[in-house]
Amino acid sequence: MSAMANESLKEDREMREEHHSGPGRYVLVWGALMVLTVVTVLTGRMHLPDYGLLLALVIATVKGGLVALFFMHLAEHKGANRLVFGTSMLFVVLLLVFTLFDFGTRFRPALAPNGTPPEWPVETGQRGKYGGLLQSPDSHP
Numbered sequence: 001m002s003a004m005a006n007e008s009l010k011e012d013r014e015m016r017e018e019h020h021s022g023p024g025r026y027v028l029v030w031g032a033l034m035v036l037t038v039v040t041v042l043t044g045r046m047h048l049p050d051y052g053l054l055l056a057l058v059i060a061t062v063k064g065g066l067v068a069l070f071f072m073h074l075a076e077h078k079g080a081n082r083l084v085f086g087t088s089m090l091f092v093v094l095l096l097v098f099t100l101f102d103f104g105t106r107f108r109p110a111l112a113p114n115g116t117p118p119e120w121p122v123e124t125g126q127r128g129k130y131g132g133l134l135q136s137p138d139s140h141p
Contacts, residue, residue: 010079029070036063053103057096065089 040059048055069075074085 025070029066033063033066054100057100061089061092061096 036059040056043052043055043059046052068085074081
């Protein structure tokens with residue numbers, strides 16, 4: 001018998017033997033999901049420029065983890081299901097971390113407090129379309 005078939009039989013036996021805890025656990029998880037939803041809505045209405053995206057992604061990941069663990073009964077499973085869930089969560093975290101690192105290191109030009117460039121041309125250090133620096137609209141090549 002292959003290892004995969006053996007694991008399947010083991011999971012089948014564990015599913016028949018397991019006893020779900022009462023509705024109290026589900027009500028508690030549902031309450032946590034509702035609280036996290038309210039937190040998501042409240043923080044979405046605030047202007048959090050530095051960490052608003054990170055906070056929203058963390059809340060969404062926690063809510064998804066709660067749903068997967070308790071409503072999909074992954075917390076009660078053993079073996080391959082836990083390995084797949086753990087690996088999936090690891091890769092989600094890595095994807096989010098690398099995406100946020102990339103987003104956080106993007107070029108942001110410095111602007112004056114009133115939102116307009118302090119002088120023309122704006123010194124960005126980047127090359128224009130044809131290799132030159134930005135030129136003022138009045139200058140002719």
